[in-house]
Amino acid sequence: MNGFVEAMGQVAGAVSVVTVRDERDDVGTTVSTLTSISLDPPLVMVSMANRGYLNELLLRRDRWAVSVLSVEQKTIASSFAAAGRPGARLLLAGTPHHRGPLSEALVVEGGVTALEAETTQVVPAGDHTLYIARVLGVDYVDSSASPLVRLRGRYRSVG
Template sequence: MLTPQDFTAALASFATGVAVVTVRDGRDDLGSTITAFTSVSMDPPMVLISVAAASYLAEVLHRQPRWAVTVLAAAQRALAGRFAAEGRPSARLLLGGQPHHRGPKSDALVIEGGLAAIECETRVRLPAGDHVLFVAEVLGVDYLARQDPLIRVNRRYR
């Protein structure tokens, strides 16, 4: 019989990139570390993120269709840990002294020093078990730096 622990352990063996999704929530900015991020289509350019349905991030993404994803560099490991916190993390507080700017198309925070920034607008929301899949059209990209990526495998950043 498949147990949640076996399922989680098996999926943890798959190396994934690490990114931070940011979205403007009224006067504040929300940010969260994600590893469930992938391209969906080249024409039109579309991506997908998977977010826990019970999370505050999912709640905000239902209200705010525009958001950004910053693909993190290996040197941004501590930043990934700060944005992985549960609850309602204020992105500006979690950034600390990390340079950032507002994306011109999404108005979401873009973290400087990452590998790429992708500004998005949600087109489809799909419930998927205890998660929600947000499929979004890409509004713009910035290829920010050529560095080693931050990855996560076996529940550790590398």
């Protein structure tokens, strides 16, 4: 598919961090594919690359959190996107965060919103896996914060 990556790079996506609690550590990654699927019941979807420990973990653990980052959180987005990154607790050292009461996953504070979710359906999709999840709770909403988006291969602010 000549030009597919470039074409999809023209589509802006909100930058989020998905986290899940493992027995040994907390694991997380940066995604730009959080999508609302349904209002009744409230469902969201994230897409994960098939390679990597987080995808394996999400196949075993149903509950997770997603923190939609603000423009001030580019460093967090980059840290969670880096190859060979350490566990989520180390990545969030010095950054306001807490453990979600419903998912037990780490929730990044200071973003535009954060949700806790429970996977209801797993859909293989090429080199990715789609996780459709019921929203267990909305941790916070800050409508005054500007969201961080990924567009044309870079993190950008909106407006």
